[in-house]
Amino acid sequence: MRVVIAEDLALLRDGLTRLLESNDCTVVAAVDNGADLIAAVEEHEPDVSVVDVRLPPTFRDEGVRAAIELRRRRPELGVLLLSQYVEGTYAHELLSSGEGGMGYLLKDRVASLEELQDAVERVSAGGTVLDPQVVRELLARRGDPLASLTPREREVLELMAEGRTNTGIAKQLFIGVGAVEKNVTSIFQKLGLEDSGTDHRRVLAVLAWLQR
Numbered sequence: 001m002r003v004v005i006a007e008d009l010a011l012l013r014d015g016l017t018r019l020l021e022s023n024d025c026t027v028v029a030a031v032d033n034g035a036d037l038i039a040a041v042e043e044h045e046p047d048v049s050v051v052d053v054r055l056p057p058t059f060r061d062e063g064v065r066a067a068i069e070l071r072r073r074r075p076e077l078g079v080l081l082l083s084q085y086v087e088g089t090y091a092h093e094l095l096s097s098g099e100g101g102m103g104y105l106l107k108d109r110v111a112s113l114e115e116l117q118d119a120v121e122r123v124s125a126g127g128t129v130l131d132p133q134v135v136r137e138l139l140a141r142r143g144d145p146l147a148s149l150t151p152r153e154r155e156v157l158e159l160m161a162e163g164r165t166n167t168g169i170a171k172q173l174f175i176g177v178g179a180v181e182k183n184v185t186s187i188f189q190k191l192g193l194e195d196s197g198t199d200h201r202r203v204l205a206v207l208a209w210l211q212r
Helices: 010-021 034-044 062-073 088-095 107-111 113-124 132-142 144-148 151-161 166-173 177-191 199-211
Strands: 002-006 026-031 048-052 078-083 102-106 128-130
Touching: 002 010, 002 034, 010 026, 010 107, 010 113, 026 034, 034 048, 034 062, 048 062, 048 113, 062 078, 062 088, 078 107, 078 113, 102 107, 102 113, 102 132, 113 128, 128 132, 132 151, 151 166, 151 177, 166 177
Parallel strands: 002 026, 002 048, 048 078, 078 102, 102 128
Antiparallel strands: none
16 A cells, blocks of 8 residues: 655654554655645555645645645545544545545544554545544534434444444444444434435535534
């Protein structure tokens, strides 16, 4: 798997490079700003780009803007955003930008090779990865409309928004796949969402509802 990294902190950039390369990834470029990120992706055509949300010169949203531009140019590119804080707007903007694998993790997650590698692999395969803390904050913003969901349905919804399949949710909650399917159906009915039949669109639908 070929990866491009965009991170302004040299120590973290080098750490990400070592972590990924120790687990069968090839880091073809590691840059510190959005312009160089775009150039590196155009030159090396990686499978995944791991991008800090805030890059020079203003350290606001240069990373995510560059990532969205890359997705416009190369819709198949997997993008994994990293951030120090939960910024739900960026998660929604990235997820709404097109096809291909997408993810948003808090930087604390990169301390775990297993978490990082799992995220990169899922994004490379076209999946969606959301940090559980991002999901919790998005859920909390909705307030009362979620009151109709049972505690189990809330658990299932949170895992759905993380990009988990029904089988993955069943394993996580130690219940049968049939039970998960019933909960998913109930969630869609209660929230007025139509199940499109694909995991990616399902996550987009959930996030669209959470953000409206």
